[in-house]
Structure formats: structure tokens, C-alpha cells
Amino acid sequence: MKKEYEALFTPWKIGSLEIKNRIVLTSMGGTDLFGWMERNHFDKAGAQFIYDVARNNAGLVLPGCQPVYNPMGGEWLYKNQKMYQDLKAWMPEFHKTGAKLFIQLTAGFGRSFTISQMMETLYRNKILRAVSKPFMDLDKITASASPSPNRWSDHVPSRAMTKEEIHEFVDAFAKTAKLLQDAGVDGVEIHAVHEGYLLDQFTLKYVNHRTDEYGGSLENRYRFAAEIVQAIKAVCGKDFPVSLRYSVVSKTKGFRRGALPGEPYEEAGRDMEESEKAVKFLQEAGYDMLNCDNGTYDAWYWAHPPVYMPENCNLEDVEHIRGFCDIPVVCAGRMDPRVAAKAIEEGKLDGAGFARQFLADQEWVTKLMEEREEDIRPCILCHNGCFNMCHYKGVPNDQDLSDSLHLARCAVNAETMQREKHFIEPCTEPMTVHIVGGGIGGMEAARVLRLRGHKPIIYEKSDVLGGTFIPASAESYKGKLRDLLEWYRREIRKLDIEVNFNYEVRSVLEFGNDPVIIATGAVPRPMRFIPGFEKMTEACEYLRGKEVGETVAVIGGGLTGCEIAYELYLQGKKPFIVEMLDDLVKQKGVCLANSSYLREYFAWKKVPVYLETKLKEVRDNAVVCVNKDGEELVIPCDSVICSTGYLPAPLASAGKKNTYLVGDCNAVGNLRSVIWKAYETAMEI
Numbered sequence: 006m007k008k009e010y011e012a013l014f015t016p017w018k019i020g021s022l023e024i025k026n027r028i029v030l031t032s033m034g035g036t037d038l039f040g041w042m043e044r045n046h047f048d049k050a051g052a053q054f055i056y057d058v059a060r061n062n063a064g065l066v067l068p069g070c071q072p073v074y075n076p077m078g079g080e081w082l083y084k085n086q087k088m089y090q091d092l093k094a095w096m097p098e099f100h101k102t103g104a105k106l107f108i109q110l111t112a113g114f115g116r117s118f119t120i121s122q123m124m125e126t127l128y129r130n131k132i133l134r135a136v137s138k139p140f141m142d143l144d145k146i147t148a149s150a151s152p153s154p155n156r157w158s159d160h161v162p163s164r165a166m167t168k169e170e171i172h173e174f175v176d177a178f179a180k181t182a183k184l185l186q187d188a189g190v191d192g193v194e195i196h197a198v199h200e201g202y203l204l205d206q207f208t209l210k211y212v213n214h215r216t217d218e219y220g221g222s223l224e225n226r227y228r229f230a231a232e233i234v235q236a237i238k239a240v241c242g243k244d245f246p247v248s249l250r251y252s253v254v255s256k257t258k259g260f261r262r263g264a265l266p267g268e269p270y271e272e273a274g275r276d277m278e279e280s281e282k283a284v285k286f287l288q289e290a291g292y293d294m295l296n297c298d299n300g301t302y303d304a305w306y307w308a309h310p311p312v313y314m315p316e317n318c319n320l321e322d323v324e325h326i327r328g329f330c331d332i333p334v335v336c337a338g339r340m341d342p343r344v345a346a347k348a349i350e351e352g353k354l355d356g357a358g359f360a361r362q363f364l365a366d367q368e369w370v371t372k373l374m375e376e377r378e379e380d381i382r383p384c385i386l387c388h389n390g391c392f393n394m395c396h397y398k399g400v401p402n403d404q405d406l407s408d409s410l411h412l413a414r415c416a417v418n419a420e421t422m423q424r425e426k427h428f429i430e431p432c433t434e435p436m437t438v439h440i441v442g443g444g445i446g447g448m449e450a451a452r453v454l455r456l457r458g459h460k461p462i463i464y465e466k467s468d469v470l471g472g473t474f475i476p477a478s479a480e481s482y483k484g485k486l487r488d489l490l491e492w493y494r495r496e497i498r499k500l501d502i503e504v505n506f507n508y509e510v511r512s513v514l515e516f517g518n519d520p521v522i523i524a525t526g527a528v529p530r531p532m533r534f535i536p537g538f539e540k541m542t543e544a545c546e547y548l549r550g551k552e553v554g555e556t557v558a559v560i561g562g563g564l565t566g567c568e569i570a571y572e573l574y575l576q577g578k579k580p581f582i583v584e585m586l587d588d589l590v591k592q593k594g595v596c597l598a599n600s601s602y603l604r605e606y607f608a609w610k611k612v613p614v615y616l617e618t619k620l621k622e623v624r625d626n627a628v629v630c631v632n633k634d635g636e637e638l639v640i641p642c643d644s645v646i647c648s649t650g651y652l653p654a655p656l657a658s659a660g661k662k663n664t665y666l667v668g669d670c671n672a673v674g675n676l677r678s679v680i681w682k683a684y685e686t687a688m689e690i
Contacts, residue, residue, distance in 0.1 A: 006374050009343050012350035013357060014374070019065075019246045019333055020293040022191060024356075025103050026064035027349055028370055030055075031296060031337045031358040032109040032196070032250070033391065035413025035422060037069035039088055042077050042410055047091035050422055054413075057367040059104035062374060065356065066104050067296075069413065070111040070196045073177040076118070076146045079139065082110070083180040089188045096189035107248055108185050111196035112174050112229075115149035115203035116212065117302040119394050120158035120401040121409070128161045145170075150206045150213035150220065154260055156302045157394075158401040171219065171229055179236035182245070192246030194296060195233055198287070199250040200308045201257070201274075201301030204230050208283070209301070211259055211273040223282055231290035238291045248294040249287060253280050253322040256304040263304025263601065266315060268609050274301060277325065284330040295330065296358060297323040298338045309598040310339040312386040313482055313571065313606070317344050324353040339386070342373060364391050364415040364422075379495060382417060383488040388596030389416035389677040396597040398588035405593075416677035417489060419684040427684060432458045438690055439464065439516045441656055442524035443504060444472020445676065446668025446683040448493040450522050453687035455500040463502065466509040470494050473526050473669070474676075476548030477565075480572040513661050520663040520690050524683070527651035527669035532560075537623030544569060544648040554643025555579060558628045560620050562589040566648035567603045574612060581613035581640065583620055583630055594675055615640075665689070 006014065014026045036054050039045045051068055059066050073082045099106060120143075127137045134143070147155060148170065149163035182193045198205050206212040207219060208226045215221070219228055234247050255274025256264045264270040275283065284295060298319045300307025310318050316339045323336035336345070337358030345357035362369055365384040372381050391413050395403045402409075415421040420428060435458050440447045443465030451461035469475070471490050478486035497504065513521045529545070532538045542551055544565055555578055559570045562584030573580040582589065589607070590600040607614055617633035623645050630638045655670040667683040 007376060010346050010373060012346040013342060015349075017333065017355055019192065019248065021244050022105065022246050024064045024105050026062070027345075027356045028063045029065045029296070029335050029337075029356045029358045030058050030063050030067055030363055031335075031360045032067045032070050032194070033360050033364070033413045034069045035391070035411060037071055038092060038108065039071050039082065039085075041069060041412060044078055045071075045075055045080060045082060045085050045088060047088040047095070050425070052095060053424065054367070054422055055106070056099060056102070058363050059099060059102035059106075061368045062370040063104055063363075065107065067107050067109050067194055070109040071181075072111050072113050073174060073181050074113060074145075076113065077141065079142055079145070081177050083177060083184055086184075089184045092185075092190070093188040100189075105191040107192040107194045107246070108190050109194040109196045109250065110178055110181055112178075112203045112233075113146065115206045116147060116153045116163040117156050117201050117203075117206075118143075118147045119409075120147075120155055120161050121404065122401060125158055125160045125401060149203065150209075151215055153206070153212050155401075156201075156261060157396055165215065168217065168219070175229075175232045175236050178233045179240050182237040182247075183240045186241045186245055192248060192293075193237065194248035194250055195230065195292075197250035197252075198227070198230050198283070199252045199298070200305075201255070201303060204233075205252065205301065209255060209257075209274040211257070223279065224286065227283060227286055227290075230287065234291040243291075246293045247291065248296050249292045251284070251287070251295045251297050252299050252301065252308065253277070253297050253319070253326045254299050255301050256299050256307050257301045259303070261303050263300070263306065263605060265306075265602070265606055265609055266318065277322070280326055281329045284326055288330045288332050292332065294333045294335065295326075296335045296337065297326065298336070298358075305598040306602040307338065309388065309392060309596070310386060311388065311596070311599040311602055312485060313599075313602050314339060316341050320344065320348065320354075324348060327353060327355075361386065361391055361415075364413060365417050367421070379492075382492055383485050384415075385417060385485045385489050385676070387416050387676060388599055389594055389675050390414040390421075391416075392598070393594050393596050395593055395595055395600070397591045397600065403593050416675070417680060419681045427681075427688075429453065429456045430688065432690075435459055436520060436690065437462065438520045438522060439513075440522045440524060441510045441513070442472060442526060442668070442670070443467075443470040444524060444526055444668060444679075445474045445490075445493060446526075446679045447472070447522070447524035448497055449680050449683035450524065450667055450687045451502050452493070452496050452500060453684050454690065455502055457687070459690065461502055463497070463504045464508045464510050465504060465506050468506045470497065470504065472524075473545060476545040479548040480568060481575060482572070510656060513656060513658055513664055518663070520665070521658070521661065522665045522667055522686060523656045523658065523670055524666075524668045525654055525656050525670045527673050528654040529647070530650045530652055532620075532647055532649060535620055535623060538647075540623045540625065541645045541647040544646055547646050553578070553646065556642045556644075557581075558583060558640065558642040558645045559648060560628070560645060561648035561650070562586070562614065562616070563592055563648065563650070564590050564595050564600075566646075567607075569646055569648060570612060571603060571606065574610060581615070581642070582607070583615045583618050583628065585617065585619055587617050589614065589616075594677070663690075
């Protein structure tokens with residue numbers, strides 16, 4: 006192991022419980038041991054993921070949060086005795102890894118509950134609301150500290166919880182914790198005075214306007230969280246560890262309004278002055294550890310940092326708050342292991358929390374210890390597979406039901422939490438498989454084929470592997486994407502896969518009866534109907550290095566266009582965005598944590614955004630646009646970048662059998678759709 010990481014692998018204690026190292030898997034929805042958004046049961050897929058992380062040298066492992074009251078079906082978590090028996094039978098196997106297990110228990114979501122259009126329909130129709138109440142009681146699920154707007158929907162407001170309901174939840178935490186203790190679990194974590202979830206909503210002044218003993222003073226606003234740990238300690242004993250998921254600072258300007266890194270603002274939620282007092286109060290209440298980050302659902306990019314957020318974005322605040330309590334403090338949020346190790350070595354931190362990197366590669370800690378960092382498949386912070394709750398103007402959560410019910414999958418690792426359908430099965434009849442195109446789809450197909458025992462051969466018309474992922478990863482802030490590209494290139498070399506560079510395949514017929522995978526990508530959507538279209542620079546041309554002027558029109562406000570505008574601004578240029586739709590990044594699959602960062606960044610930096618506006622003409626020094634009112638706008642600019650989408654560009658298969666399309670040449674999507682389709686296709690052959 007490299008010396009710079011040694012501090013991560015020293016033992017520490019939470020109360021009297023010793024943890025073998027400082028690596029903490031922090032909870033993610035979907036990695037649950039008792040199921041996620043379904044009838045509670047001992048979940049074998051969740052257990053396998055947790056075990057894989059533990060046996061690969063994590064010190065403390067926290068599965069996904071478990072609501073003590075299940076939103077789907079309305080069952081209290083302590084009611085199902087069978088799953089605790091199953092957990093107890095499994096715990097000895099888990100403990101053989103040397104890791105410790107805390108189960109994270111949540112009071113729920115309150116106003117942060119993710120509302121879909123279907124839920125809006127149920128709630129707004131009195132008859133449907135009554136019929137659906139036994140399996141989805143939205144009135145109870147979304148109840149908060151005080152009446153408040155939902156984060157996602159204008160049509161499903163939150164009411165205030167009653168004191169009787171609060172007491173019922175406190176009792177449920179205690180009963181559940183006792184069952185977990187009896188099953189052999191090492192501790193529990195309470196979720197959460199964190200991220201604007203229900204318990205946090207009680208602490209936040211902009212949400213909590215109560216006048217009873219659960220509102221007003223700091224002690225009253227934090228009373229719910231304090232009563233929970235006190236109830237648990239009363240039944241489990243003072244030596245049973247109880248951690249708290251905690252956001253140091255809310256970074257929130259108000260309902261649905263976050264504060265970006267470096268942005269001047271007035272804190273609506275928990276500021277540092279309050280946090281310094283709160284951690285003392287929470288420690289005195291009985292909590293044994295604080296598992297920390299920042300943010301709320303209104304400032305979601307702090308708790309779920311996209312690639313635009315700085316690395317270690319929460320560390321400075323967490324290091325500060327550690328000086329105001331005497332219990333261990335863990336920090337999470339785009340943590341760099343080197344930086345985390347240094348903070349631990351200097352006594353500024355006790356543990357380092359990592360989440361999504363474990364989805365990308367459950368073995369990454371082992372690889373770190375064995376000095377095989379280049380073998381770690383990197384998380385690229387995309388949220389495409391793990392947490393793709395998508396929100397834009399006029400729509401609450403635009404997300405497929407399969408994604409809502411199956412969080413914690415991974416765009417870059419098709420096997421994560423999907424091993425029942427994605428697993429390497431050796432082939433029975435090895436074949437030569439020709440792959441036309443050396444982008445991510447082609448490389449993933451080749452990798453899986455080789456692992457199965459086939460002989461893949463890649464044909465790439467350029468002199469380098471990567472395809473359109475090369476420009477897609479070109480922006481200055483996309484180092485993690487470039488790491489993924491290098492990981493794939495290394496895998497191709499390690500597996501000794503034949504690659505023919507500067508080889509343009511004209512016809513699949515040259516491969517005879519052998520199977521062929523076509524991975525030729527997509528081409529830009531043509532804009533020839535626009536006068537002056539030839540003056541525009543296509544998005545990938547710019548990303549490959551074509552120079553542009555000082556003031557730049559970006560035509561298209563989808564994710565690619567917004568990321569280009571963001572990069573232009575970081576370079577000191579003056580971009581503006583022209584978008585036909587009524588909101589930026591109005592596309593399924595882009596997590597609100599990602600899209601809200603970009604929207605709010607442009608608003609903060611006063612980057613002009615012209616919504617519901619169409620491009621009419623490109624002139625030498627201006628673009629001519631028409632807005633929704635039919636008004637013609639002539640906007641001066643030096644350059645125009647076109648980012649209006651792509652169309653599949655498959656090589657013609659000429660009726661050849663055993664021909665498969667993967668990636669964008671099959672259907673334009675995102676990295677998740679490319680990698681998963683390539684994996685599945687390679688398993689078919």
C-alpha cells in the first residue's frame with residue numbers, strides 16, 4: 006500500500022466498538038437489506054452488494070436507508086419478524102469479512118418525497134386518493150414539520166405532522182433498533198438531520214414554523230432527533246452505537262433554491278453558527294457519531310455532487326464542525342482518498358465516506374491497498390444509473406418506474422445490483438466476433454466477449470479508441486470521464502484484444518459468417534434548413550479543439566449544450582443559450598442534482614438564456630431568433646455552436662445474419678444505455 010493512504014487503514018472507535026479502518030460505505034437508496042419501495046423482506050441482491058463491499062476491505066458498511074414506516078404499503082418496519090431472522094442467519098457470514106454493519110433507519114421524506122405525475126393524479130382526484138390510500142397514503146408520506154411545498158410538485162403539498170405521529174415514529178425507531186441489535190447488527194444510523202429529509206425539516210427554520218415543543222428554539226427543533234436516540238438507548242443500552250447522518254450547513258436560500266460553491270447568499274436553513282451548537286446538543290442527546298455532508302433537497306448538488314462540483318466539496322465544513330463535538334466525524338461528498346487520508350492523519354477527520362464509487366467498482370478499496378489504482382473503474386458522477394430522479398418545468402419527477410424501484414444501479418457497471426441478468430457466463434462455442442467502432446460501446450462489447458471466451462476484433466477508423474466519448478469528456482471539469490476512457494483502453498490492452506486502427510469498414514459482408522457488432526455511433530442532427538448553417542461549429546468540433554470567439558451562441562439547451570456553455574464561461578468567454586423548450590436540460594435521465602446546478606449557475610452568473618426561442622438565421626456577427634411571442638431577436642455573437650442532438654448512424658448490415666447494433670447507432674441515449682446494451686449484446690453471442 007502507498008504510504009499516502011496508510012491513515013485510511015488505521016483502526017478507530019465509535020463508542021466502544023472498534024472499526025478496522027476508516028473507509029465507510031455511506032448509504033444509498035437501492036442497496037437496502039430489507040428492500041426498497043417494496044414490501045419489506047430480507048433482500049438477497051442488497052445483501053450480496055453489501056457483502057461484496059465488506060469482503061473488499063471496507064471498514065464500516067451502511068446499506069441503503071430503511072424507512073421505519075414503509076411508504077409503499079404503509080407497514081411499520083418492526084412488524085415483519087421473518088426478515089430479522091433471515092438477517093440474523095446472515096450476519097455471521099458478513100462478520101467473517103471483519104467489517105462492521107450499521108443499518109440506516111429513516112423517518113422518511115416529508116416534503117422531499119419524490120412525486121411522479123402518477124402520484125399527482127392520485128392525489129388530485131379525491132376518489133383515487135381514497136382508493137390508493139392503503140398502499141400509498143401521500144398525505145401521511147409527505148407530512149412535514151409544517152405546511153410546506155413539495156420539492157418536486159406544485160400539486161402535492163405537505164401538511165404538519167401531529168405530535169401523536171411524531172411519538173409513533175419515535176417508538177418505531179426504538180422497536181426496530183432493538184430487533185436489529187438482537188439480529189447481530191453492530192449499530193444503527195439515524196437518517197437524518199441531513200439533506201432536508203423529514204427529521205431535518207423539523208430543524209430548519211424555513212420549513213418549521215411550529216409553536217409547540219417541536220418548533221421555535223434550537224432545542225425544540227432538534228427534539229424529534231434527540232427523542233429518537235434517547236428511545237433507542239433506553240431499549241438497546243448506552244453501548245449500542247447510534248450514528249446520525251448530518252448536514253453541517255444547509256447551503257439553501259429557500260424553497261427550491263440552493264446556494265452554489267462560492268455564491269454569496271443568506272442561509273435559510275442551518276448555518277455554521279447554529280451547526281456548532283447543534284452538534285453539541287446532538288452529542289449530549291446520545292449520538293455516538295456524525296456522518297456528515299452539506300445541503301438539502303433544495304440544494305441537492307451538495308449531498309449528491311455532480312461532476313461540476315469541486316472534489317471534497319464538504320470537507321472544509323466537516324473539519325470545522327469536528328472541533329465542536331467529542332464524537333467521531335465522517336465526511337462524504339466527492340472525497341479523494343488521498344485528501345481524506347491526509348485529513349485523518351492530521352486529526353481533522355475520523356472516517357471517510359464513499360458511496361457511488363462502490364457502485365462503479367465494489368473492489369476499489371482492495372485495488373487501492375494492492376497499489377492497482379489504474380484498475381479501479383471510476384465513478385463519473387453522472388447519476389444516470391444510481392439516482393436519476395429528473396425534474397424540469399411543468400413535470401415533477403420524470404423517471405421510468407423501473408428506475409424508481411431499482412436505484413443504486415450503475416451506468417458504468419452493468420452488473421451492479423443487476424447480477425440476476427448481468428453476469429459473465431463463459432461461452433460454449435468460442436467465436437471470432439468483429440466489432441465495427443472503437444468507442445465506449447465497442448470497447449465494452451469487446452471486454453465482455455473476451456471475458457466470456459470469445460475472440461473479439463475491433464475495427465476503428467481513427468487512430469485512437471474512444472469515439473465520441475473523446476469530445477464528450479473534453480471539458481476541463483470532466484477528469485473522471487477521461488479516467489473512465491483510460492480505464493477502457495487499459496482493459497483492452499490487458500485482455501490482449503486485437504484492434505485495427507485507421508480501418509474503415511465499408512461492408513459487413515467482408516466478415517463472412519462471423520458475428521458482427523456495429524458500434525458506429527451517431528451523427529449531428531442536420532440544420533441545413535437554417536440560413537447560414539455553414540457558419541456554425543458543431544458541438545463535437547468545438548470539444549475536439551476548434552477555436553471560437555469571445556461571445557458565443559450555444560444553440561440547444563440540453564445537457565450537452567449547457568455543459569458547453571458552462572465550459573465556455575469557465576474559460577472566461579461570454580456564452581448565451583438559445584433553447585426551443587421552456588426549460589434547460591428538459592430530458593429524462595438527467596438527475597435534478599446535475600440539472601439544477603447548471604440552471605442555478607447560469608442564473609447566478611447571469612448567463613443569458615433564451616427559452617422557447619427558435620433559431621431563424623446565422624449571420625456573420627449575430628444570430629437571428631424568434632421567441633414564443635413571434636418577436637424577432639438579433640443577438641450579436643462572434644461564434645455559434647450547434648448542439649441540437651444526434652441521429653443514429655449505423656453501418657448498413659445488408660441483411661447479414663448475426664449482426665448486432667449497440668450504442669448510439671442503435672438509439673441515441675446516454676452512457677448508461679450504451680454500456681448496458683453493449684454488455685447485453687455481448688452476452689447474447
